[in-house]
Amino acid sequence: MRTRDLAYVAVFAAIMVVLGLFPPIAVGPIPITAQSMGVMLAGSIIGARRGALAMLVVALMAAIGLPVLSGGRGGIGVVLGPTGGYIAGWIVGAFVVGLITERVWTRYNIGWAILANVVGGILVVYAFGIAWYAILSGQSVVLAAAQNAVFLPGDAIKVLIASAVAVAVRRAYPVIEAAPQRA
Amino acid sequence: MLLAAGIGLFMIGDAGVLAALLGVVVLGFAAARVPWRLAVRQVGIALPFLLLIVLVQGLVEGWGSALVVGLRILTLLALAGLVTLTTRAEALIDVVERALTPLKPLGVRPERIGMVVLMTIRFVPVLREHADAVRDAQRARGVERSFVFLTPLLVKTLRTADGLAQALDARGVDPGRAARQR
Structure with missing residues (x-):
């Protein structure tokens, strides 16, 4: 990775921190946050590896106790706690969003953007979040998934915003290089 | 702690x-x-x-x-x-770097990660400044509260990141080596 890549990673990690400043809406034990939009934006704009790295940096900062998670939370207790799966999901989620985005980069449009963000930003993040939460809270996966359903409307809106922004940014300032040749 | x-x-x-x-x-x-x-x-x-x-x-x-x-x-x-x-931020970064040192054999370079964390902390207020600037610019053109807000903010910030990276490269600061000289 070159210096520029590291700077991009820092930008999106910082965006996650800023999105965390928006007060989360607490519905049950898992807060609804603006941060899931950061996951989508990172994957869509700087791609798989850098996007995942940005999420990793955020997770790391949270783990050493910096208040980078929504509502000023932080600390290893949160990262490894019952909702920690969502944080692990961010890393993989951003990677998946980026992976899809890179594959379709030359014909990227709002439709592809939405597809990538739904798969990576919702499905992957939920899968990690639900599985982890079910294991740590001892609830059945079905119950955990049902609790998770409250996120859907909000996340659908976030997907639309993130996708529109990703398409616009690609036009104005493309960062991802055209689909990887090794593919 | x-x-x-x-x-x-x-x-x-x-x-x-x-x-x-x-x-x-x-x-x-x-x-x-x-x-x-x-x-x-x-x-x-x-x-x-x-x-x-x-x-x-x-x-x-x-x-x-x-x-x-x-x-x-x-x-x-x-x-x-x-x-x-x-x-101080540097002290926190030192903690990160020390905590990651055992991962060195896996190809992790703690100094680089420390550098990224430092840049992240620096970019938070930068984002705020840019957000204010974009909002002012939009208001000057009579655009109030728009969803288009995020796009110029991101583009502006990515440009800043480019500039920062060029400045670091121009000064020969290799993120991999810089941290150790502190």
Whole structure:
């Protein structure tokens, strides 16, 4: 990775921190946050590896106790706690969003953007979040998934915003290089 | 230290003990001569969120447990605020780098990650400045509150990142080596 890549990673990690400043809406034990939009934006704009790295940096900062998670939370207790799966999901989620985005980069449009963000930003993040939460809270996966359903409307809106922004940014300032040749 | 404190706090279930710990942290603020208003602001940002959690917890699981949860989060927030205010960013980065050193054989380069964390911390206020600038520019053109807001903000910030990277490269700062010279 070159210096520029590291700077991009820092930008999106910082965006996650800023999105965390928006007060989360607490519905049950898992807060609804603006941060899931950061996951989508990172994957869509700087791609798989850098996007995942940005999420990793955020997770790391949270783990050493910096208040980078929504509502000023932080600390290893949160990262490894019952909702920690969502944080692990961010890393993989951003990677998946980026992976899809890179594959379709030359014909990227709002439709592809939405597809990538739904798969990576919702499905992957939920899968990690639900599985982890079910294991740590001892609830059945079905119950955990049902609790998770409250996120859907909000996340659908976030997907639309993130996708529109990703398409616009690609036009104005493309960062991802055209689909990887090794593919 | 904050890691350990975080885990420890989640194990304490007694409201009295938590209140006492909160007192200790408050004394810590006093000892570090943190300006009163700054200290309050550290915790104040999260206050609506905290109240909401306590309210939900109180309604769902009873007020006793709500008090414990509230005190626990408040103490952790105050402690995190205290550490962040009294510790220079470099010291925090050093902790990160030291914690990651065992991963070196796996190809992880702790200095680079420390550098990225430092850049991230620096970019937070930059994003704020850019957000203000974009909002001013839009208002000047008669655009109020627009969803298009995020796009110019991101483009502007990515440009800044490019500039920063070029400046670092031009000065021969290899993120992999820079950290060690400190």
